[in-house]
Amino acid sequence: MTYLLIITVLILVAISIWQISKIFELSQAKRDDSQIANDNDNKWNGNLMFAFLLFIYGITLFSFWKWGDVLLPEAASEHGSEYDNLMWISFAIIFFVQTITQALLHYFAYKYRGKKGQKALFYADNDRLEAIWTIIPVITLAGLILYGLYTWTDIMTIEENEDALVVELYAQQFNWKARYAGDDGVLGDANVRFLQDFDGRNLVGIDATDPNGLDDVVVQELHLPAGREVIFKMRSQDVLHSAYMPFFRAQMNCVPGMITEFAFTPTTTTADMRMKPDVIAKVKKINKIRAEKSKELMANGEEALEPYVFDYLLLCNKICGASHYNMQMKIVVETPEQFEKWMASQQTFAQFIQ
Amino acid sequence: MSTVAAQVHEEDHGHHHKETFMTKYVFSQDHKMISKQYLITGLFMGIIGIAMSLLFRLQLAWPEQSFGVFEVLLGKWAPDGVMDPNVYLALVTIHGTIMVFFVLTAGLSGTFSNLLIPLQIGARDMASGLLNMISYWLFFVSSVVMVMSLFVEAGPAAAGWTIYPPLSALPQAQPGSGLGMTLWLVSMAIFIASSLLGSLNYIVTVLNLRTKGMTMTRLPLTIWAFFVTAIIGVVSFPVLLSAALLLIMDRSFGTSFFLSDIFIQGEVLHYQGGSPVLYEHLFWFLGHPEVYIVLLPALGITSEIIATNARKPIFGYRAMVASILAIAFLSTIVWGHHMFISGMNPFLGSVFTFTTLLIAIPSAVKAFNYITTLWKGNLQLNPAMLFSIGLVSTFISGGLTGIILGDSTLDINVHDTYFVVAHFHLVMGISALYGLFAGVYHWFPKMFGRMMNKNLGYVHFWVTAVSAYGVFFPMHFIGMAGLPRRYYTNTAFPYFDDLADINVVITVFALIAGAAQLVFLYNFIHSMFYGKATEQNPWSSNTLEWTAPIKHIHGNWEGEIPHVHRWAYDYSKPGHEEDFVPQNVPLKKGEEELQH
Numbered sequence: 009m010t011y012l013l014i015i016t017v018l019i020l021v022a023i024s025i026w027q028i029s030k031i032f033e034l035s036q037a038k039r040d041d042s043q044i045a046n047d048n049d050n051k052w053n054g055n056l057m058f059a060f061l062l063f064i065y066g067i068t069l070f071s072f073w074k075w076g077d078v079l080l081p082e083a084a085s086e087h088g089s090e091y092d093n094l095m096w097i098s099f100a101i102i103f104f105v106q107t108i109t110q111a112l113l114h115y116f117a118y119k120y121r122g123k124k125g126q127k128a129l130f131y132a133d134n135d136r137l138e139a140i141w142t143i144i145p146v147i148t149l150a151g152l153i154l155y156g157l158y159t160w161t162d163i164m165t166i167e168e169n170e171d172a173l174v175v176e177l178y179a180q181q182f183n184w185k186a187r188y189a190g191d192d193g194v195l196g197d198a199n200v201r202f203l204q205d206f207d208g209r210n211l212v213g214i215d216a217t218d219p220n221g222l223d224d225v226v227v228q229e230l231h232l233p234a235g236r237e238v239i240f241k242m243r244s245q246d247v248l249h250s251a252y253m254p255f256f257r258a259q260m261n262c263v264p265g266m267i268t269e270f271a272f273t274p275t276t277t278t279a280d281m282r283m284k285p286d287v288i289a290k291v292k293k294i295n296k297i298r299a300e301k302s303k304e305l306m307a308n309g310e311e312a313l314e315p316y317v318f319d320y321l322l323l324c325n326k327i328c329g330a331s332h333y334n335m336q337m338k339i340v341v342e343t344p345e346q347f348e349k350w351m352a353s354q355q356t357f358a359q360f361i362q
Numbered sequence: 363m364s365t366v367a368a369q370v371h372e373e374d375h376g377h378h379h380k381e382t383f384m385t386k387y388v389f390s391q392d393h394k395m396i397s398k399q400y401l402i403t404g405l406f407m408g409i410i411g412i413a414m415s416l417l418f419r420l421q422l423a424w425p426e427q428s429f430g431v432f433e434v435l436l437g438k439w440a441p442d443g444v445m446d447p448n449v450y451l452a453l454v455t456i457h458g459t460i461m462v463f464f465v466l467t468a469g470l471s472g473t474f475s476n477l478l479i480p481l482q483i484g485a486r487d488m489a490s491g492l493l494n495m496i497s498y499w500l501f502f503v504s505s506v507v508m509v510m511s512l513f514v515e516a517g518p519a520a521a522g523w524t525i526y527p528p529l530s531a532l533p534q535a536q537p538g539s540g541l542g543m544t545l546w547l548v549s550m551a552i553f554i555a556s557s558l559l560g561s562l563n564y565i566v567t568v569l570n571l572r573t574k575g576m577t578m579t580r581l582p583l584t585i586w587a588f589f590v591t592a593i594i595g596v597v598s599f600p601v602l603l604s605a606a607l608l609l610i611m612d613r614s615f616g617t618s619f620f621l622s623d624i625f626i627q628g629e630v631l632h633y634q635g636g637s638p639v640l641y642e643h644l645f646w647f648l649g650h651p652e653v654y655i656v657l658l659p660a661l662g663i664t665s666e667i668i669a670t671n672a673r674k675p676i677f678g679y680r681a682m683v684a685s686i687l688a689i690a691f692l693s694t695i696v697w698g699h700h701m702f703i704s705g706m707n708p709f710l711g712s713v714f715t716f717t718t719l720l721i722a723i724p725s726a727v728k729a730f731n732y733i734t735t736l737w738k739g740n741l742q743l744n745p746a747m748l749f750s751i752g753l754v755s756t757f758i759s760g761g762l763t764g765i766i767l768g769d770s771t772l773d774i775n776v777h778d779t780y781f782v783v784a785h786f787h788l789v790m791g792i793s794a795l796y797g798l799f800a801g802v803y804h805w806f807p808k809m810f811g812r813m814m815n816k817n818l819g820y821v822h823f824w825v826t827a828v829s830a831y832g833v834f835f836p837m838h839f840i841g842m843a844g845l846p847r848r849y850y851t852n853t854a855f856p857y858f859d860d861l862a863d864i865n866v867v868i869t870v871f872a873l874i875a876g877a878a879q880l881v882f883l884y885n886f887i888h889s890m891f892y893g894k895a896t897e898q899n900p901w902s903s904n905t906l907e908w909t910a911p912i913k914h915i916h917g918n919w920e921g922e923i924p925h926v927h928r929w930a931y932d933y934s935k936p937g938h939e940e941d942f943v944p945q946n947v948p949l950k951k952g953e954e955e956l957q958h
Contacts, residue, residue: 014870022877029821029881043813044901045744049820053743056824057751063828064755067835075836078843080775095772102762107760109729116736121743122673127941128934132675132956137734138727147724149719149765150541156719156769157712163771164708181535181626189714200625213625225564242705246536247529248627248638250703250778254844261704263638264528265622268705294859316856323855325846327522328529328552329536330447333849349550 041333047124049342054121061114065107077293082286084320084341085256086273087163092257101148166271172237175230177322178212179242179249179262181329184322184337188225192354196221200245200264206361213245214357222358225351230322230339232274233347239271252325252341255281261326274341281341282318291318364593367689381916384740389499391491396498397476398529398809401802405886407505411460416876418453421445423869425851439517447850451557452538456512458523459546461551464508466656466794468501473597474659474801475564475588477809483574483906484584486917493559500556504549519546522848524645524889527638531612534627543821544613547606554603554952560600561592561880568592571907575926579683580945582905583676586683587662590690591655597694598651604646605874612636626929629863642704646697654693654791658686659743660797661728661757661831664750666930667804668732670741670903671747673941675931675956678731692721702770703777713920718768729758740941745819749800752827753793759831760788763838778848783843784834790849792830799823799882806886807900811912812893818885862921902942904930909946928955 045053062134083092120128121140163173174189176198189195198221232238242264248341252269260270281287294316302312324335342350390396402515417436420429439449476494480487511518519531520538525546533540546812568581568589581589582750608619612633620641621633669676675681698706698714732754763785766772778783799822806814838863845852852858852865899908906926910918924946932943937953949955 015873018870018873018877021874021879025821025825025877025882026422026884031819032817032821042818043895045742045747045816049816050741050743053748054741057743060824060827064759064831067831073835075374075839078860078864080842081844091771091775094769095766098766098769098772102765106759106762109733110755112753113736113754113758116733116739117741118742120672120736120741122740126740128673128740130675130934130936131677131734131738133678133680138681139680141730142723142727144875145723149722152769153716153719156715156771160708160712160715160769160771163774164711192792200623203625203630208628220942226813237949245622247532247535248526252778252844252846254775259703259774259777263705265635265637266639266705270655270703281761290860294674295854297859298856300722313856315860318857321855323844323846326526327848328453330451331852332451333447333851334854336855348903 016238017066019283027149030326047121047122049094050121050123057114057117058119061110061118064110064114076083077290082281082284083255083257084274084276084281085258086275087159088255088257090159090162094155098152101152106272107266164237164270166269169237172239172271173233174241175232176212176237176243177251177262178240179251179324179328181246181336182324182331182335184230184251184324185212186226186227186230187214188351188354190223190225191241192220192223193344194220195241196224196357198243203245209360212243215229216361217355222356222361224357225354226284226357227354228337228358229348230337231350232315232341233344234277236340236344237271237273239268242268242270247328248325248326249328249335250326252323253321254323255320259325277343278318278320278339279342287318291316330359366953372647389495391487391495392914392916393476393480393491393494394809394918396757397473399498400472400476401809402499403464403502403505404473404798405883407460407464407508408469409883410509411457411465412876412879414453414457414460416452416872417445419455419869419872421450421851423866425787427831431569438683442460443699445850448517448520448537450456450850451522452517452542452850455520455525455538456508456518456533458602459519459550460508462523462652462656463550465504466791466798467557467652468553470794470798470801471588471591471655471659471696472501472560473798474584474805475560475661477805479525479564479567479569479585479588479659480908481808481910481918482585482905483568483571483576483929484515484906485567485571486919486923488563489571490563495557496565496633497559500552500559504552504556507545507549507552510935511542514540514542514545516542517539518542524649525609526645527609527612527641531609532624532626532631533619533665534629540643547610547613551603551606551610554606554893557595557599561595562587564592565596573923573926576765576945578927580929581728583665583679583682583686584659584662586686587658587665590686591658591662594651594693597654598648598655599848601644604649605641605648608642608644619949630645637682639701639704639706642701643697645664646700649695650697651690653691654689656794657757657797658689660753660794660800661686663797663801663804664732664753666905667746667750667800668735668754669931669933670804670901670942671740671742672735673933674735674739675732675933678727679929679931681727682731684706685727688724689721692717692724696721696768697942699768699770699773702773708770715768715770719765721768722765725757725761729754729761742901744803745814745816745823745853746800746804746901748823748827749796749803750819753796753800755827756788756792756830760785760793761833761905762791764789775844776841778846779841780837783836783847784841787837788830802886804901805907806893807912808907808910809891809898810890811896811914812889812891813896813900814889822878825881826875829871829875829878833868833875836867868915880884899944902940904932904942904944906945909944914957916928928937932956946949 176187178185196218197215242262249262320339322337433443483745516537611617618633618636
């Protein structure tokens with residue numbers, strides 16, 4: 009009902025804008041039908057330019073005040089803080105430049121609004137000025153590029169190491185699976201041709217003749233030990249998908265026909281994360297919204313929404329078809345002991361074959 | 363060289379041809395008529411594209427609610443008025459395709475390159491009127507095919523405007539990848555042919571048909587922008603054509619250029635050895651320059667309008683030309699920044715980060731030069747001027763976030779989120795749209811011999827300007843919160859529940875912005891027939907098009923084409939009575955031409 013009301017209001021607003029401007033037009037026509045801006049137009053629009061500058065600042069401040077808490081969720085991986093530093097430095101530069109340039113642009117538009125008889129300054133060139141505003145961006149960008157590339161190389165360089173946990177993320181329309189390499193740390197060969205083996209229950213298509221695959225473990229919920237590097241190998245069986253894990257500042261496409269890689273070290277267990285003040289506040293806010301929605305639903309005789317509990321997320325972030333919006337997997341980060349215990353309770357591929 | 367061609371044409375022009383309705387209004391070879399045809403077709407496509415965005419904005423603000431308007435417009439694709447997820451994807455796909463290619467490439471470049479190139483360089487017409495006509499009609503056919511694809515049983519293409527395979531290649535993957543996708547590809551192939559013919563014509567015309575005295579360094583910045591845009595188009599569009607053809611081969615003839623190891627709907631497909639990443643490279647080899655194909659003409663138009671209405675020379679003409687060239691060059695070597703996390707080698711990512719961030723330098727120069735042009739001007743705030751200033755504003759706001767997205771590291775977490783959507787809508791969508799509007803308000807008198815109503819223009823600008831920021835500023839926030847784009851709804855993730863009210867705000871502003879465009883449409887159509895008759899040179903502008911008669915004649919000028927004696931930006935030049943000195947006015951005795 010509310011949306012209907014809003015739409016009606018909007019249509020009315022649209023009609024009134026139309027009508028007002030028409031009246032405006034009619035009332036203007038008699039006095040002066042020149043369609044070229046005169047001093048009065050310049051004055052009005054110049055003032056509005058100044059007001060518009062205030063609007064841009066206003067909407068910026070308002071958005072940060074109202075929605076600032078949704079920006080960049082709490083980082084939970086080792087490179088996360090590095091990423092966030094670079095992000096906030098870039099943001100600081102952007103805001104600085106944005107504030108100044110918008111001010112100059114709109115202030116000049118207001119200050120130098122035209123008047124009859126006034127003449128503009130004939131000012132066509134100034135090499136020194138132009139050199140200055142070429143060199144300043146060059147220096148700033150050189151800094152950002154160097155810092156960015158340093159971080160990028162750091163994040164993307166995946167060194168083979170014995171301690172790392174090797175996990176395959178397997179994407180299909182419209183769900184995720186994960187495969188652990190097991191004790192040998194090596195994933196067995198796999199291909200879509202093997203998907204139909206074992207009555208189609210070979211979920212990620214492991215090659216049964218490859219001994220490396222025998223200790224592999226395939227699961228539907230991703231468990232990760234805190235403090236240990238995880239090397240992800242991504243695969244897809246049908247179309248492009250993208251494994252997006254915003255809390256870990258991690259993302260990589262899953263491409264049919266090839267294996268892509270990404271690695272990070274989770275730092276905070278799910279349980280610890282749930283105790284962080286920011287997360288508690290966020291969960292509270294969301295549950296308030298859900299409680300209100302539930303009331304509305306129950307009034308219509310529908311079921312209430314379940315209260316929200318924080319969990320890490322894996323989302324699909326490359327358009328993949330109708331249910332793209334709901335292709336997700338829960339990620340559980342736990343202590344190494346909890347992880348080993350959970351792992352021991354899973355069925356290996358060898359056990360599955362028997 | 364230019365003079366010889368012009369003279370030959372001139373003699374030819376002496377006798378007027380009899381024109382029928384068909385040759386004058388339909389199969390016209392006159393650049394002025396073709397420009398109007400482009401504009402009107404572009405606006406028609408724009409209405410479809412914008413209306414689609416309003417439909418999916420309704421779904422995003424009030425997910426899975428029933429809307430009467432869905433039932434009416436989408437029929438069986440919106441059972442009980444609730445939008446189907448496949449239709450949502452189709453709407454975002456076609457919205458993107460139509461806005462980027464049909465409105466902001468053909469509608470913008472097609473209209474103003476055609477109108478202004480001959481008139482501003484002093485030529486009788488385009489180098490080849492016939493090719494020009496064919497170019498428009500190919501565009502028309504491709505528009506018809508694209509619109510037809512909306513009525514296909516299973517729905518139009520729905521794989522996103524980038525149509526990445528395998529999603530776009532396999533009809534099993536989604537309903538839109540059947541006949542709808544075939545029509546999309548056919549339409550785009552025709553579109554590319556049209557664009558290439560147009561671009562070749564623009565290049566040849568600018569190089570060969572300039573009037574006497576119109577050296578390259580006296581060209582108005584509009585022409586520089588159109589010229590360089592045409593070159594980028596010729597370099598990059600053929601690559602998209604090859605991508606489309608290879609995709610057609612994969613889809614219809616069983617080849618494996620982009621496909622490998624696929625299991626779908628319980629079946630292993632035969633494809634071996636292809637790679638979707640190859641498609642991404644080919645697509646973005648056009649896709650990124652395309653941003654500048656859309657943006658440069660808008661910037662060119664803005665340069666011209668800001669100088670004219672500030673009554674000042676454009677500041678730093680040489681630097682402006684140099685930055686157009688620099689942007690054009692860099693635009694062809696940055697495509698990989700769309701693919702940082704596509705699985706390509708991270709080292710390549712480093713290279714593309716480097717080249718991408720370099721683009722910020724010429725862009726910054728342009729922005730500062732626009733601002734300095736306003737300084738100590740005598741600003742005539744006509745609607746066209748407002749849209750031009752608005753363009754500079756959104757170009758800065760949108761361009762700055764490019765520093766984040768162009769940085770491979772930062773891209774990891776905001777790639778394909780609403781942050782990207784906000785960024786590119788501001789920097790190329792809204793900016794280019796403002797360029798289109800500015801151009802229409804400014805050159806409407808030249809096109810139709812009448813003036814548009816300025817007060818309606820003011821209402822149009824201010825409502826649009828406020829709502830554009832109202833839509834896209836908050837969108838950065840939901841992107842930074844991690845919400846992916848192309849999601850039918852975000853209700854599947856309770857984590858995103860607190861973004862719902864931001865989505866409502868965005869949709870409300872989008873609806874207001876949509877309503878404001880009705881004011882423009884009304885103004886446009888009304889002024890075409892009942893607008894005030896224009897004066898010869900309503901904006902007191904220096905460029906040659908205002909010396910041509912108001913009533914369009916074949917060949918543009920009665921008698922000889924005016925000769926050019928100075929650059930286009932002698933506004934408020936000391937020693938002159940008036941605050942403008944048209945390009946065809948000879949230098950006074952002792953007057954020096956500005957060295958630029």
